[in-house]
Every structure is written in structure tokens, then in C-alpha cells.
Amino acid sequence: MTNEELKIKLTELLSSATFEEGTDPIAIGWVNLFIAPAEWKPFAQQLRSTEGLDFDFLFCVTCIDWKTHLTMVYHLTSTKHRHTIVVKSKLDRTKPEIETVCDIWRTAEFHEREQAEMFGVNFLNHPDLRKLILTDDFEGFPLRKDFEDPINMIKL
Amino acid sequence: MTAQDIIFYLLAAFTLVTGFLAVTTTRIFRSAIFLLFSLIGIAGIYFWLEYEFIAAVQIVVYVGGIVVLIIFSIFLTQEAGANLPDTTITKKITGGIAAACGFGFTLLQVLQHNFTGTTEPGIEPSVANIGNRMLGVNEFGYSLPFEVVSILLLAAMVGCIVIALKTPVQK
Amino acid sequence: MLEEVSVIDQGDMIINIGPQHPSTHGVLQLVVTLNGETIKKVEPHLGYIHRSIEKMCESLSYRQFIYVTSRMDYLSSHINNHGCALCVEKGLQIELPERAKVIRVLMDELTRIASHELWWGAMAMDLGAFTPFFLAFRERETITDIMEDTCGARLTMNYIVPGGVMADLHPDFQRKVKAFIKLFREKADQYNELVTGNIIFQSRMKNVGILSKEDAISYGCTGPTARGSGVNCDIRKLYPYEIYDKLKFDEILETGCDSFSRYLVRVKEMYQSISIIEQLIDNIPEGDFQAKTKAVLKLPKGEFYTRVETARGELGVYIVSEGGTTPYRIKFRSPGFSNLSALNHMAKGGKIGDLVAMMGTLDLVIPDIDR
Amino acid sequence: MWSLGNITQSVDAWLNEAFSPAIALLIEFVIVGTMAISLFAILGLVLVMMERKVSAYMQIRLGPNRVGPKGMFQTFADTIKLLLKEGLTPTGSDKFLFNLAPVIAIISAMLLLAPIAFAKDFQMWDLNIGVLYVSAISSVAVISILMAGWSSNNKYSLLGAMRSGAQIVSYELSAGLSILAIVVLVGSLKMSDIVASQETGWWLFKGHIPALIAFVTFIIAATAETNRAPFDLAEAESELTAGFHTEYSGMRFALFFLAEYVNIFIVCAIGATLFLGGWMPFHIGQLEAFNHVMDFIPSSLWFFGKTFFLIFVIMWFRWTFPRLRIDQLLNLEWKYLLPISMFNLLLATAIAIMGWHF
Structure with missing residues (x-):
């Protein structure tokens, strides 16, 4: 499916989604779309199961700290049709919350745990949101821009 | 006292002491180990x-078979290294009486028996002799059926373990 | 649906495999819940060598951060560097000279063989056979020698930089690589004779650690791990970079879905890499090994994502740039991290001895997972 | 001609002349005991060295080559290191059993030396149940492993001990049955009778198919009983770190280590005695001249040569094969080896009754 067809199809699924365009060369010409955090879970389910889309492979889950807000970035691809989209969602920086998708793509379980401890994103309904990499008593979210740790320096 | 006597008394003391320890220790695994030593002492005799x-x-049957089975059933059923609860006074008394009765009966038999000395050479306990006895049908024969009965013992031990194992929780 | 996290029954045993345990090739902790010898649950605990490479990269320039990435998956450091260099080049839209492309592919494939060699030895050692480990090192040593000549390093090479490669090939390179190909073809049969055909080895590996095709996709597995389950996911074929679209090689797919299939994929991949090297080694084009670049690289504002195929699977490099000299945010989508997440699913119901076979065929490199 | 048998006889005669019989016997006990212990120490040193060198040459490396000529004294250095190391006792362990376990292991290994015929007329105790004695005493060794695993208060140790217990108890059956096949052919359990019966040819050659099958089963079962790779599940380092001796250090660990190597020697010695004629030189039927030439090689050399050949075979296994899994290990025994060796025993009996062997 070409990007134009994808866009039409995606707009059918979720009319409130906005596409990010114009800032070339964005990510190999993949379709970038923004959605509201609350719409993510049902939309994800549709992405996974809708005929013709079949996004069955979530290959990257990232969070970006923009100092004013956080952005969750999900890279999805379909092993059947070989098309790729990037779904982004803006989160409130003081209380970042988004539904988990680890029951749709199991790989999300680990990736979400990682982003949760690095950025403090709360993935609702995640089965096991303990710290995966950091020690259990670690305080702060290291990948946020305002994180300072004078003891274990990671900034040059 | 000859060297023979000394060895006998040493072995007997070893058997008795470890046997006594086997029933008095509060750790079940140690108890099994003392039982093992007691059985080895008897083998020594x-x-x-x-x-x-x-x-x-x-040694093959008791040490290599029975004691290993006992140890395995301890592994499968007991908490590691836990002490057994202290025996109650009634258990001590009944156990003591049972032991005394057994001892008295054995002693009575030994004292009543009329041991007669003999100058005949002993039967050589070679494998050929034992084999002939086992399968023979004349006097002192028929050992084999008796040995077959001992399979029952094995079956009982296996049954014990099966019962002792927890039934797997059904989902 | 997610499998339920079962409550630990009475009589279950919890065993720590790692972080200091002979079967973990690095500091990975697995908390294994056992019922007798049967595994009920495996919980990975990570982070023993977490260095927060992503955060470090935010304060390093586009030329500097490549050196840190060699330390992620140290067994395929060339390919890590390659992924990062590609991402930067995409942002700057640099066109590489042909020679640089060929050198990069040659180095990548040599690294892939070296990595698979080490995996092969360690895999057999996990299963209790020590000798293959030493045999594998014999061939791997030849590759590291070749690397040392050209790159000056044996493990963390830092050879591929944005715009090409760091230096030209060593004059001995072609001769030594050809000698290696000859050696490898001779010795690889020995591998199959000693390990692949061994009946004990096969019975340890077959029907162990089943990962179905759907599960492999759902868990985000890539590389030989997924290809052992029949998922075609070779980035070199699907999204060719450099000159991979001009080369003749097969994507190895096995459909056994078990440890043995994953094993076979890796062994066969070594042969494919050898054939790629054979195609290129006599046809290295003359010319520059580096494109002309500015001294200070500045990526335009935007987001860049590149995918490369490392020895362990798909490495994604995601750079978010604000237009400065350092990345605003950089994310490495490491193959090991996703592959590891499938371990619990695979191990459930297996024996503790199987866990070793599964971990072996996942080919985990811990710094790659922790980053 | 000088032989070990002659020396022992002359020493015995001289002692009986010089002292009263009781004291002479006591002195002989002391001499034999000293010799047994020194044999133990030498075996430990030699076998560890041999293992290292064999593995090194199989793995295209040199092995130890710093201490002494060609690294021959490396094991001495290691022994000294082990002697000087602190023997830790983990908290929460059953100290009495923890300390007792290695002693039991070494004592059972020592007792097993008694019936082995090292050379012509050179044997500690030629008791008439020789082979049965060996299988009886070797069943005590499993107790030491179970004890060590249980008393260490460590999960790896416990798992290792359970594995090892299950393994040794099961493999003892087929080891015993394959020994019995030869016993049936000989008609005696006595070591000297077994060796004497092979004067015209070793059982491996003149025992037809049952002896061959018994030999193969015996080698497999012996490898399993001594916890050697590919059956080293009790100490599978990639699964259980070190199995039942995870918590042992210093000299107590060394005792387990030594017992393992001496057990290898003993099972190989038994194998050599049963199947390869023990100290009996290689004889072919009625070829007098050939047999006579073979007799010139000292009997002790024959015995040790055969034993070390079998030891080499077992080491060869270790450095070639991957490890089995516990269920595969037990399947191998109960589904294949045990039925085969039972059937083989019947076959051997038939051959012995019909007199089909040479």
C-alpha cells in the first residue's frame, strides 16, 4: 500500500489523526501520524486487525522529551504488506499516561518497561511495570532532559 | 581378649551407637545417615x-537401595533441614516398651537356644553354593521364593513415594 | 492475550541464573521459577552493565558518538557503526564512493562470521562440549587479525565513520581474506561433523524452545532468531542498503521454530557471508574510501531512522535532530532486547537444561540489551 | 624372574621369620595402607595431568607447560594451592554432614581398591565375591553426593544431588547387569578367577556378541556412574554452576575431586579386568610362541596399559560430546540400556550353558 492509500485508510479509521508532513527528509518517507493518548489503544487494535493494514510488527517504541511535553513514538510495520507507519502521541509531561499495547504486540512489554523507567511514562494496565534496567530504588528518570546525577555522571 | 574380639566389640558398638543416634536425632536427614552407618556396621559384622x-x-540392598530410597523420599517430601518436632512423652514410653519387648524376646531366644560346637568346616559361601541353595528343592532350599517376596518391599517403597508426592494442581 | 503470571505454588524453587553464572555470557540475571526441573517462569533482570549510551550520545557530536556504539553489541561493532553512519549520512544526504560501500559490506560480513563463530563455540560450550569453543576461536582469530591490520583494533573497531571508512584497506587485506575463505571452507565441515551431526546435540536442540512464527513477530524477534521460525526479516534483502541489492545471496529460512532451526540458520549464514565476501573480494573498486564531508557535521532538523542487519538481528538507529551538532535524542532499537523478551514464552514448560540451549540460540550479547 | 608377586612373597616370608605372625600381619597392614594412600595421591596427580594434556591436545592448545618439564608439576602446584585454601562452611548448612560427605566419598573410593588385581599375584584382598563387592561399595558413593547436596543448604547443590542420585542409582543397574554377563561366562565372582579364565583370550574377543554388548553398556554406564561428561549433569556448570560441590572449597573440594578421578581409575580397572583380561597378557589360543613373547611384558604393565587406555576413552568422550538432558539421560538408561543389558544377560547365559564361547 502506498503512503497515500495508507493515509486515506488511516483517516477512515480515525478521523482525528493528524499527519505530519513537509519536514522532509522525515524517516524514509514513512507515514507519520499524531493521535491523542486516549485514542491509542482502540486505534492500535484496529491497526493490528484491520484487513489491508495488518500492522503485526512493532519494532521500536521510543519516548522523546521535548521539555514542554513528552512524545511517544511507535514504529509499526506489516510483515505481510511491508508498509510502515510511525504513530506519535503527545503526553503531558507532569503526568504522562498512555494505555499499554503489550497485549497486542508482546514485544511492547519490555520496550514499555524501559521507557517507563527512563521517562516516567505510566503505561496503564501494564501487567508488570517494575524497573527493568535500573535498580529498584533509583530515583528520577535519566533520559529526561532535566535529569542531573552528579554521582553517576552520564553527561559530558 | 584377642584381635577378633576387639574388632567384634568395635563393630557392635558402632552399630549400636549409630542405631541409637538414628532414633534420637531430630533431623530426619541425619537420622537416615545414622541408619546407613548402622547398616554398614551390620555389614561389617x-x-x-x-x-x-x-x-x-x-550393602547393595540396604545401603544402595533402601537408604537411597529413604533419602529420596525425604528430598521430595520434607522441608530442607527442618527439625522434627520433639517426641511426646507417650510416644517415648510406647517406643521404649516396644524396643524393650523386642530386645527381651531376642535375648530369650538366644539364651534358650542350645548352641552346640562343631568341628565340621563351614559351608563355603561361594556363588556356586548359594546358587545351588537358592534353586535347590532339597533341605535348606527354596530360598528363591523367599527372595521374590522381597520385591514386595520395593513395591511398597515406590508406593510410599507416589502417595507422598503432592498431586499436581489442576488448572 | 498475555499469559497469566502464575502464583508460585508451595514447593516451587526459585533459582538465580546469573549475574555470575557460567551459562550467562555476560552479566544477565534470570530469575527462574522451577517445579522440580521444569521451568514455570523466567524473569530477566537487566541493567548490570547499563551505561545509558543513549544519554551519552546526546552530548556527543555526530562524529564522536559512533565510538560509543561499538561498545553496544561488541561482537558486531562494525555493523553498529555502520547503522549509525548510515543514519547520519541519510540526514546529510552524502553520496558514498563505491569503494567505501564495498569495504563496508566486506567488513560487515567478516564481522558477521566472527560473531557467529564465537556464538557457535559458546553455544556448544553451554551444552557441555568444550572443544568446539577452541576450534571456533581458531578461525575467529584469523578474522581478528585481518581486522587488526586494517582497523587497528580487534574487538571495538570504530572503522566505519560518517562519509565512508576511517582508513584505506591494508595492502595484505585481499590476500589474507582469501586465505581465510580457504581455511573456513576446510574447517566448517569439521564443525558440522563434530556438533551439527552429533546425536546428543540434536536431541538437546530439537523441539526445544519452540517459538512459532506469529509469536516471533509479536515478540519483535529479528535476525536468525526469527528466521529460525520462518519469518523473513533480513534487512539486507527487505530494505537493501549499500550494495546488498547487487549481491547474490540467500536469506536463510528454517521452519522448525525450535533451537535447532535457529542453530542451522546461523551456521548456514556463515556460508552465505563467505559467498558474499567471495563475490566482492576481487572486485573492490578503486577510488576514494571517504566522501568529502565538513569537519563539523550538523544534521538538519528532523527525524531519521535507519535499519541494518547485525549478526543478532535488526538494529534500528533513530536520531531526532534539532539542527545542532549533537543529536537531540537518539534511540537504538537493539535486536537482543526484543529477542530476550521472547525467552519466558519459549522456556515455559521446558527443563532447566533446555534454558541453556534456548539462551544459546538467542545469541544474547548483554551490552547490546542493556546499552 | 622378578615380578611384583615375587617381591610381596619374599617380604611376607621375611616378616614372618623376623616377627610373630600377629605383628607381621600388622606391619603388612601398615605397608599396604601406605601403598594404597600413595597410589591414591599418585593417581590423582597423574590423572589430572593426563586429563589436562588430553583435553589440550584435543583442543589444539598446549595445556599446562610452565611448572616443571612440560608442565608436569602443575598438579603439585594445584594441590598445594588447594591445601592452603580456606575451607568455607556456608551458614545454615548441616556442618556435621557437610564435613562428613567428602570423607565418605574418599573412603568408598579407597575401599574399592581392595579387590583389584594390579599384577600377577599382586592384590590386596582376593575375596570370593570380588565383583559384587565392587558394586556394593560403589553404591555407598552416591550417599556422599546426596549428603553433600543436602547439607550445603544451596539450591544448585540440592538439584545436582537429586540428579546425581537418580543417575547413579539407575546406571548401577546396567553396569551390574553387564558385569554379570561376564560373571556368568566365568562362573565366579572372584577377581583372580576372572583373570585366570582369560588366559586363552580376553572375554571381549572370545565372549562373542554378549561380551561386546556388555562392554559397550559397561563403558556407558561407567561414564555415567562416575559423573563424567556427557553424563556430568550433577555438576553441569552451565546449568547448576557446580552441582553438588558448589559450596565446597579448599581440601574438602579436593577430596571430591580426587575421589572422582580415583573412581574413574577403578571403573576402568574393573572394565579392564572383566573384558580385557586384567594383568593377563594378550594371548591367542594355542599360539605358544606368540603367547610366550607376550608373557615377557610385565603383567603390571599390561594392567595399567589397559586401564589407562579405557581412561583415555572416557576422557575422549568428555572432550567430544555435549551433555545430555536429565530426562534424556534417564530415558537412555531405562528405555534402552536396561532392556538391552537384561536381554544380553540371557544371551550370555545361553552361550555359557551351550558352551559356545571359545
């Missing part, structure tokens, strides 16, 4: 009597 075959069988 058989060796001393030059009944090597019986001694070896004693």
Missing part, C-alpha cells in the same frame, strides 16, 4: 564372620 556374600548383599 558379616564381613567379620566371613560371610562376604551376605555382607555385600546387605
